[in-house]
Amino acid sequence: MEKDKIDDLEMMDLPVEEESDLGFTEWRKDEKTLLNLGLPEEERDWFCDARPQVHKKSPKIIEDFLNWARAESLWILAFGTGCGAIELRPLLTARYDISRLGMAPRPTPRQANLFMIGGYVSIKTLKRIVRSYEQMQGPKFVVAVCSCAINGGMYWDSYNTVKRIDEFIPVDVYITGCMPRPEAVLAGFDRLKQLIRAGKAEGQNLYAQNFDYYKANQKRIIKDWNMPDYNW
Amino acid sequence: MKQLYEMLRTQYQVYDFEQRHDRLAFVSIPPEQMVGLLTCLRDIYGFSHLALMTCVDWLEESHFQLTYILRNHDGHRELVIKTFIDREHPVVDSIHHLWQHARVYQREHYEMFGVSFPGSPGMTEPMILEGWQGPPPMRRDFDTLRYCEDNYSNRDRTHSEPEAHMKATLYPED
Secondary structure: OHHHHHHHHHHOOOHHHHHHHHOOOOOOOOOOOOOOOOOOHHHHHHOOOOOOOOOOOOOHHHHHHHHHHHHHOOEEEOOOOOHHHHHHHHHHOOOOOHHHHOOEEEOOHHHOOEEEEEOOEEHHHHHHHHHHHHHOOOOOEEEEEOHHHHHOHHHOOOOOEEOOHHHOOOOOEEEOOOOOOHHHHHHHHHHHHHHHHOOOOOHHHHHHHOHHHHHHHHHHHOOOOOOOOOOO | OHHHHHHHHOOOOOEEEEEEEOOEEEEEOOHHHHHHHHHHHHHOOOOOEEEEEEEEEEOOOOEEEEEEEEEEOOOOEEEEEEEEEEOOOOEOOOOOOOOOOHHHHHHHHHHHOOOEOOOOOOOOOOOOOOOOOOOOOOOOOOOHHHHHHHHOOOOOOOOOOHHHHHHHHHOOOO
């Protein structure tokens, strides 16, 4: 009897195996799939190949509530790209005490939703900025501090400093100054809160909508693109 | 320091002795003898600390000047050794075997000036300029402004002088 059973099993058609000739990775790809061409060939399937999605809005009353909640708990990705990061320290101490506004610095992109770019952005840093920004959980907001982040500032003719960040990632609020005082940074955060409450801080959706534009700009500047197309 | 220079001159073709003050002096040497001189200074004369190694681009004279600042911590003296190399063929002997940290300086000079130090570990790895495709940027014939205009886009804005702007805003009738 047992031998018959084994024979039955061997006779059975296993359609999964037949279809596997297609290759597991091929069938789910379409023209929207990211190719991750910067990676070595054997590593391409290890990483995410889906694009960022536009966040669907809830009904207005729920969205207003969510926006209120988002505005009151901004966690900062402490990414000190330049001297503007120094201005974050006084904000944390007793005099300005940013935690009473529901803001706190976080050590990793995964825990933060406010990306504070504090100063000049060199090419090497831009690569890390793109990675960190894409790894942040949505909804996410970007504040660019200092004149260097706005138009290059004193690095206007530097060979290694990009002059506009909003070509590479969407920026919600700029804070001018070289460097801005902590009061100015606070005012900038306040402005960001107003934007979030009004539902106008849509950087994440902008990034998802214009993904090709941003990605083309990033790849134009970062010559050795050796990371996934979307570092989800 | 003059005494030291006289002693060195018996062995090496050092020239251009210049005493800045009691404990600081400059000498120059041909690049072929540079490693020998540095070894001698480190092992015999007690200049055990490579404080700085830097490069200067003399475009008009068509050579690079490599500068090594050595410090003798026992005698509190500093000796600056200058050597001039051809700008068209910038290859110098590496000194990473004398001081470990020299490899960082040499890596930086390779990246920024294109000066090559054969045998220096990790010299060709990018330090700051990842994926750089242009010429070495610290050379003086590298036009940073043109490179910047070619690669990075400007933000078109009108500029206003803060003083004039605030005066016009606060006291328009003046």
